[in-house]
Amino acid sequence: MRLRPLAALSVVAVSALALAGCAGGGEPTETPSPDASGSSQCLVDAQPGESSNSIEVEGSAPDLTATVTPGIEPADIERTVTAEGDGEELVAGDLVSGAYAIYDGATGELLESSATTSADDSGLVPILLDPQQYSVFVAALECAPLGSTAALAIPGSAFGEGRTSVVVVAEGVEKLDTRATGKDQEPVDGMPAVELAEDGAPTITIPEGDAPTEVQLANLKTGDGATVGAGDTAFVQYTGVKWSDGTVFDSSWDRGQPAAFPTNGVVAGFQQALEGQQVGSQVLVVIPPAAGYGAQEGSELQNETLVFVVDILGVQRTPVPAAG
CATH class of the missing domain: 3.10.50.40 (Chitinase A; domain 3)
Incomplete structure (x- = not known):
């Protein structure tokens, strides 16, 4: 049995659809393993499209924002890497510091931003590439070098009938320790x-x-x-x-x-x-x-x-x- 949370963050609600929308609706798989060539297999592997390409990303973490043209409605989940970092390639299961912002694709309005949730002077937040709870960050940051910035466009249909699209911009800055260091x-x-x-x-x-x-x-x-x-x-x-x-x-x-x-x-x-x-x-x-x-x-x-x-x-x- 796993110790599971009884409540969810709003970003988790957005996350819940990402892998289902990109991977045929099946259960999220485990952390990807290297293939014969030594490279990782992406869980989502969302590709650039007209909607994600139209998102104008401004600044960088922690001051990461975007301009979203109202009415974005991609047919599938799309990802455009707007700036490529020079770190190691991220995979599902990684824990990094970084920044994100979530927008309503229909109106272009900001819904939620890590700028308001940072717990210290860095202005950054932990970002977990967890297929079970935070799959939106898997879709945005996996299989791209650490330090990259990505724009993700998610269709409203992924949320259910009558729902509007969502735009996520995210950037991973550095890997965090995975054990206590105190x-x-x-x-x-x-x-x-x-x-x-x-x-x-x-x-x-x-x-x-x-x-x-x-x-x-x-x-x-x-x-x-x-x-x-x-x-x-x-x-x-x-x-x-x-x-x-x-x-x-x-x-x-x-x-x-x-x-x-x-x-x-x-x-x-x-x-x-x-x-x-x-x-x-x-x-x-x-x-x-x-x-x-x-x-x-x-x-x-x-x-x-x-x-x-x-x-x-x-x-x-x-x-x-x-x-x-």
């Missing part, structure tokens, strides 16, 4: 033991004795980045095990890419582990059933005490709808 902290007596593999993946050992009845938190590493606030989206690596038998029930490490959760879209104990923490921190949290899945019938985690190790890699503030 200062190591001393272990806390009585808490589960954690051992890290060379790549940073944790192994969690449950101590002897009864499970605690209240949420317990300990920082294994303390970062110095932006602080995660209530309702923010945290970009994380995590592993979760059951206190009852120590078995892993979910791990982003096993899937080979980070994950992202709004703090108000997860169980209460996991929310406590995120809010108030700084980027770069690694948090150990023990969550009793009352702050987890409780007595939820049919859940694999019914009445289970859960233990997570969470690496906090980035944070994005709650999106603010554009004025007008």
Whole structure:
């Protein structure tokens, strides 16, 4: 079972259609693997078209904007790379810093922009090329060099009957760490033991004795980045095990890419582990059933005490709808 958010960002709603629209409506595939020539296979591979070519991209991250001619309505999802970077080619699963803006294709009006959601002075936000939740960024940035800027035109039909088209412009700036880089902290007596593999993946050992009845938190590493606030989206690596038998029930490490959760879209104990923490921190949290899945019938985690190790890699503030 995966720990899944209970609420979605507005950009996720846009993302939900991208791979279905470009890949024949099937389930998103896994992170692409190199072919015989050593190059990656694109999941979306959207091509330039009249609509995407008409989008006038202005500036660069973090000051990335566009002028959209009202009435854009492509037949299929189109992508035009308006500026090519000189970094390594991005693939699904990558986590980068960057900027984006989303426009209504019918009116040309700005709907949402990373300019209002950056959590620090850089003006940049984490961008996760996740086929499951953020496929719009897969469509925009995959199979292009890091540093590239892309304009994406998505037909309204991809959203459903009577919906209008959407334009997305996005730029990836640099890759972000995929493990916590904060200062190591001393272990806390009585808490589960954690051992890290060379790549940073944790192994969690449950101590002897009864499970605690209240949420317990300990920082294994303390970062110095932006602080995660209530309702923010945290970009994380995590592993979760059951206190009852120590078995892993979910791990982003096993899937080979980070994950992202709004703090108000997860169980209460996991929310406590995120809010108030700084980027770069690694948090150990023990969550009793009352702050987890409780007595939820049919859940694999019914009445289970859960233990997570969470690496906090980035944070994005709650999106603010554009004025007008």
